Amino acid sequence: MELTDILKNAFPSLSERSLSLIAGRCSLAEYPRNEVLFLEGDKGSAFFFLIEGAIKIFKTSPTGQEIVLKLLEPGTFFGEVILLEKNEYPVSAVALTSSRVVRIPSDRFIELLDERFFRNDFIAVLMAKQRYLTERILYLTSYDVEERFFRFLIDRYGLRTSYVLDISKKDIASAIGTIPETLSRLIDRLKRREVISWSGNSLTVQADYLEQFSLEDAPGHTGRTPS
Amino acid sequence: MELTDILKNAFPSLSERSLSLIAGRCSLAEYPRNEVLFLEGDKGSAFFFLIEGAIKIFKTSPTGQEIVLKLLEPGTFFGEVILLEKNEYPVSAVALTSSRVVRIPSDRFIELLDERFFRNDFIAVLMAKQRYLTERILYLTSYDVEERFFRFLIDRYGLRTSYVLDISKKDIASAIGTIPETLSRLIDRLKRREVISWSGNSLTVQADYLEQFSLEDAPGHTGRTPS
DNA sequence: AGAAGAACTTGACTTCGGTCAAATATCGAA
DNA sequence: TTCGATATTTGACCGAAGTCAAGTTCTTCT
Numbered sequence: 001m002e003l004t005d006i007l008k009n010a011f012p013s014l015s016e017r018s019l020s021l022i023a024g025r026c027s028l029a030e031y032p033r034n035e036v037l038f039l040e041g042d043k044g045s046a047f048f049f050l051i052e053g054a055i056k057i058f059k060t061s062p063t064g065q066e067i068v069l070k071l072l073e074p075g076t077f078f079g080e081v082i083l084l085e086k087n088e089y090p091v092s093a094v095a096l097t098s099s100r101v102v103r104i105p106s107d108r109f110i111e112l113l114d115e116r117f118f119r120n121d122f123i124a125v126l127m128a129k130q131r132y133l134t135e136r137i138l139y140l141t142s143y144d145v146e147e148r149f150f151r152f153l154i155d156r157y158g159l160r161t162s163y164v165l166d167i168s169k170k171d172i173a174s175a176i177g178t179i180p181e182t183l184s185r186l187i188d189r190l191k192r193r194e195v196i197s198w199s200g201n202s203l204t205v206q207a208d209y210l211e212q213f214s215l216e217d218a219p220g221h222t223g224r225t226p227s
Numbered sequence: 228m229e230l231t232d233i234l235k236n237a238f239p240s241l242s243e244r245s246l247s248l249i250a251g252r253c254s255l256a257e258y259p260r261n262e263v264l265f266l267e268g269d270k271g272s273a274f275f276f277l278i279e280g281a282i283k284i285f286k287t288s289p290t291g292q293e294i295v296l297k298l299l300e301p302g303t304f305f306g307e308v309i310l311l312e313k314n315e316y317p318v319s320a321v322a323l324t325s326s327r328v329v330r331i332p333s334d335r336f337i338e339l340l341d342e343r344f345f346r347n348d349f350i351a352v353l354m355a356k357q358r359y360l361t362e363r364i365l366y367l368t369s370y371d372v373e374e375r376f377f378r379f380l381i382d383r384y385g386l387r388t389s390y391v392l393d394i395s396k397k398d399i400a401s402a403i404g405t406i407p408e409t410l411s412r413l414i415d416r417l418k419r420r421e422v423i424s425w426s427g428n429s430l431t432v433q434a435d436y437l438e439q440f441s442l443e444d445a446p447g448h449t450g451r452t453p454s
Numbered sequence: 455a456g457a458a459g460a461a462c463t464t465g466a467c468t469t470c471g472g473t474c475a476a477a478t479a480t481c482g483a484a
Numbered sequence: 485t486t487c488g489a490t491a492t493t494t495g496a497c498c499g500a501a502g503t504c505a506a507g508t509t510c511t512t513c514t
Binding site for chain 2: 501502503
Binding site: 168169170180181183184185187188 | 490492493494
């Protein structure tokens with residue numbers, strides 16, 4: 001797909017004129033697994049739109065622990081927080097799987113907000129992100145590891161009965177705010193109870209068991225996926 | 228102070244014309260301690276600017292526990308997330324102390340974003356909130372109760388050697404993400420160690436002890452590739 | 455003032471989930 | 485295919501902070 005088409009997709013409400021204005025400034029980039037897009041504290045003059053792959057957004061605690069804020073799915077932009085107020089990224093971004101992104105330089109971008117429709121969509125995304133982060137706080141502080149695990153599945157892959165995991169258990173562990181040992185033990189327990197079965201990267205879950213977690217909305221599935 | 232002056236203060240970059248446009252629509256309101264401004268899930272058609280007092284912003288967990296996201300200080304607006312995308316408040320707001328606010332109806336407000344300077348300031352605030360929430364996640368998940376307590380003091384009252392608390396211990400406990408029993412025990416321990424002394428609502432802290440928490444967050448960024 | 459009810463404290467107890475350490479297992483590059 | 489690096493599992497252990505329950509202050513309202 002052409003860069004212009006991708007951008008049109010990313011910003012559907014942006015006028016053709018503005019689209020062509022920034023298209024020339026944007027560039028496609030590929031990041032292999034584990035590649036850093038930016039680190040917390042980095043000065044940035046661009047933000048990103050994820051086309052394909054998975055990006056982990058996280059902060060690093062003083063002790064070096066990674067606190068995952070969000071695993072991004074294709075179709076979302078991120079890092080836009082450098083546009084105003086401060087040009088330092090407050091979080092780090094790393095590719096969890098090989099990923100394709102558009103890099104959007106920040107200079108001139110702010111002008112595009114003169115367009116009312118585009119601006120409203122843009123601000124709406126910022127607000128969706130704010131909602132997401134408040135949900136995330138609830139998620140991390142109020143649910144135990146088991147509930148976080150199942151909510152993660154539903155949030156990321158939907159309510160299904162079998163899943164094909166595209167990320168490692170280690171990454172799942174950190175996405176749900178725990179460590180590999182704890183996840184490993186949880187899985188073991190769930191297998192024993194015959195709630196799930198797991199082989200390779202294929203996971204099967206008892207549908208009726210999973211449903212108990214799907215009632216209240218899990219973080220992040222409000223149509224448009226915030227980061 | 229006159230409502231118009233207050234608004235001018237709240238939105239310094241807004242033109243006189245726009246200011247007078249919304250001034251007529253806004254209203255002053257007073258909320259006594261424990262009064263609810265809005266609850267999570269409420270439909271809203273207005274947001275607020277805090278002039279005086281203290282507002283607690285929180286979510287409620289499925290088990291009824293309150294998860295405090297932020298204690299607001301005068302000079303900030305809140306609830307603006309109903310402006311676009313969704314008109315439901317994602318959080319609840321309650322006055323912790325008697326508070327004066329301006330109520331700003333959402334209709335017509337969005338038009339004000341046509342003004343570039345004002346719009347940029349407004350978006351900058353949204354981004355600051357996003358930064359704050361990511362910090363809050365780090366705060367709640369990576370620090371123990373003692374560290375959260377001292378960081379709370381510094382964050383809310385500044386780095387001082389004596390404090391006059393304007394909110395109850397119960398509220399402090401929930402602001403730092405714990406329960407009264409735990410805070411009570413922490414205080415007892417700190418008193419014993421002669422790190423603090425506390426009588427009535429006056430708190431004194433050993434300055435040198437407090438300083439260890441005042442260093443701006445310095446995540447151990449070694450530059451290495453996170454895995 | 456006195457009573458009802460908050461707020462706060464204290465004690466005994468529990469537990470989830472983390473740490474540390476030591477196997478296995480698995481995967482990717484040469 | 486083999487080697488070394490990651491990823492994953494397993495066991496033993498621990499500890500911060502929560503729960504439950506029972507006092508003990510404070511506040512506040514009549």
